Amino acid sequence: MNTLSYGLLSLLSHAADSGYDLMLKIQPFWPAKHSQIYPLLAQLESGGYVQHKLVVQTDKPDKKIYSITDKGLNALRNWLTLPTDEPVTRDELVLKIFCMEQGDTADILHMLETRLAYYQDQLQWLQSKKETYAQLNPSPSLGIILLMQKGEFSVKADLEWTQWAMRQVIAHEKEPNPD
Amino acid sequence: MNTLSYGLLSLLSHAADSGYDLMLKIQPFWPAKHSQIYPLLAQLESGGYVQHKLVVQTDKPDKKIYSITDKGLNALRNWLTLPTDEPVTRDELVLKIFCMEQGDTADILHMLETRLAYYQDQLQWLQSKKETYAQLNPSPSLGIILLMQKGEFSVKADLEWTQWAMRQVIAHEKEPNPD
DNA sequence: TTTTTATACGTAAATTTTGACATATGACAG
DNA sequence: CTGTCATATGTCAAAATTTACGTATAAAAA
Known part of the structure; x- marks a missing residue:
């Protein structure tokens, strides 16, 4: 469980969302490409922190809507009590x-x-x-x-x-x- | 030649310096560990962008003082004309x-x-x-x-x-x- | 009508970055 | 006198991140 994983759980604690939209929404806080997000979500799901259901769409490609589980929420709450890394800026x-x-x-x-x-x-x-x-x-x-x-x-x-x-x-x- | 390489050349354009001190000085601008700096300096030297001389010290371990070459300065000047990446912050x-x-x-x-x-x-x-x-x-x-x-x-x-x-x-x- | 854009998922390779292991000197503190 | 810290260099493995490759649908633009 790295920082990006917790970031995804953090977003999911507000509302269920697709990997694609999570990728877009996390950009301002923790830049990451979809090639990093999708495998991480699968990993979080195999760990029981999130779960997904397939949503079929007619106008757009089908998507997977991920939601946070109780285990995910507990992990998130524990993370909030741990020391916080210093910010890193590269310009x-x-x-x-x-x-x-x-x-x-x-x-x-x-x-x-x-x-x-x-x-x-x-x-x-x-x-x-x-x-x-x-x-x-x-x-x-x-x-x-x-x-x-x-x-x-x-x-x-x-x-x-x-x-x-x-x-x-x-x-x-x-x-x-x-x- | 990645951004960190140019960062090292940028520091060296002010004064010759050791890998250890370059590592310390570049922290506020582009955080990097010595394990990243030392191989990069060797790579820059093999490319002809910097050169080093060994400085023997009695009170401290010997060190390598790197200085920028003409080729390094030219690379640096060219880099200044290229588009600049947007800043990345992760917090x-x-x-x-x-x-x-x-x-x-x-x-x-x-x-x-x-x-x-x-x-x-x-x-x-x-x-x-x-x-x-x-x-x-x-x-x-x-x-x-x-x-x-x-x-x-x-x-x-x-x-x-x-x-x-x-x-x-x-x-x-x-x-x-x-x- | 063809190309580009946004949506949506995925994998593989390359690069970047970090963490661990390794060695060595001298100063300073316990 | 023994451990820790600052100095100084280096390598290697692991993790994180980016870039590229790959598929597919529908809308919008050229």
């Missing part, structure tokens, strides 16, 4: 910033612009999620509210940094020698 | 928050307290780094300044969220039924 951009003096200012600015657009998309996505969730759900889950807020705090800080960094890079280019 | 805490309703409030609060201490340590480390760097270096590298600021923006946002989340959890516990 190619920071490695490039570290040696930015080696490259052209235009390339660095282009990289920062692309990243800015990425963060803006993220923020828009978050805010639309927030709206639709508030509309659909009368008594929202505290956990989901906390997570949406975490995302917003984080992306806004990244967004501000990117804009600040772009200004710094431009200022540095215009005034390379202050004497 | 067990957010998966736990998602199903926090399944556990005890005390366990969740304990998790958040531990995380709070972690972020406070990070912030302290960053600010001490900032000071020592400013003192040691008369003309600081723009890249390093940008990165230290990025870290500070990010950790401060995480810190604020954690404190906010703890207040939310406490409020939610005290007033579970508003009617």
